[in-house]
Amino acid sequence: MSQEKILIIEDDEILAQGVRMNLSLAGFAAETAKNLREGEEKLTSKAWSLLLLDVNLPDGDGFSFAKKIREKQDIPIIFLTAKDMDTDMMEGFESGADDYVTKPFHVQILIQRIRAVLSRYAAGKKEENRKKTGNLEIDFQAYKVWKSGNELTLTPTEFKLLRKFLENPGIVLTRGALLEELWDKEGDFVDEHTLTIFVSRLRSKISDAEYTYIRTVYGTGYQWTEEKKR
Structure with missing residues (x-):
């Protein structure tokens, strides 16, 4: 069984590497990108199971990037952000988020939420492949x-x-x-x-x-x- 591949787009390199290491220990194949340009290059270079996306990045905002990705790929997206206002969360979900995690967070809770999103996504895909009539x-x-x-x-x-x-x-x-x-x-x-x-x-x-x-x-x-x- 192949590992689920997770891309982390996060400009805080210490946070990104910490999340990547913990995801690897949890059985995922994780890579990082420090900005949207690098993230987009990696997204188009291979198939990914899930995207962890920071909202505030040096070369743009995650909300707009998520909308752009949604037009090209069907991939689960979880936002990582310090923005915890209800309006920010609403904007996140409207831009295509499957979940929204505010900083600071416990990495094990993040892993559980990743697994929950992947499970819902897989169930949805399975439903698409089957039809009853x-x-x-x-x-x-x-x-x-x-x-x-x-x-x-x-x-x-x-x-x-x-x-x-x-x-x-x-x-x-x-x-x-x-x-x-x-x-x-x-x-x-x-x-x-x-x-x-x-x-x-x-x-x-x-x-x-x-x-x-x-x-x-x-x-x-x-x-x-x-x-x-x-």
């Missing part, structure tokens, strides 16, 4: 599908079709849009007759007495519906 459960990361608790066997093409439908519930997807989804990504040619077969096979695997899921819109394409059969 009707009596189906889909794990997009593991490429698995269950119907009423029983695992189904889907081909890669059938799974791609299923994902496309789930990303567009209620929307009529034209045959052309579905063909574009299946064709050219791997260089495989899929014609309209083959598409009809793929959709039919997928529907036969996921539908049952309660749900049809894939409705044919004659002359146009198909539509995903979660309504039960009448």
Whole structure:
């Protein structure tokens, strides 16, 4: 299991090194940056699990930097700051903070809050990778599908079709849009007759007495519906 990597952007080098050392002892891989320029360079050079960010830095403020990072990366952010006014905390959370720790702080409390943020973040990511609809459960990361608790066997093409439908519930997807989804990504040619077969096979695997899921819109394409059969 790989270590979770934490970047500390803090201009107080004694504080930064102390936090880094304690994080390393707690099992994290931690590095420091003394300003925003150096921090941004390190953020773009590798993948990080979490960012510890000082608010007041020599070359800018952490709140603005956090907003900028949020536009590019999905990474948990904890602010480290001496600002303890409610308005400061509100600004911190509005700029994208997952937590806000005021100085001085006990490093072991900081570590516990880091673990709490990482745990919530991981749970959120896991939820994004799984979806429940009707009596189906889909794990997009593991490429698995269950119907009423029983695992189904889907081909890669059938799974791609299923994902496309789930990303567009209620929307009529034209045959052309579905063909574009299946064709050219791997260089495989899929014609309209083959598409009809793929959709039919997928529907036969996921539908049952309660749900049809894939409705044919004659002359146009198909539509995903979660309504039960009448």
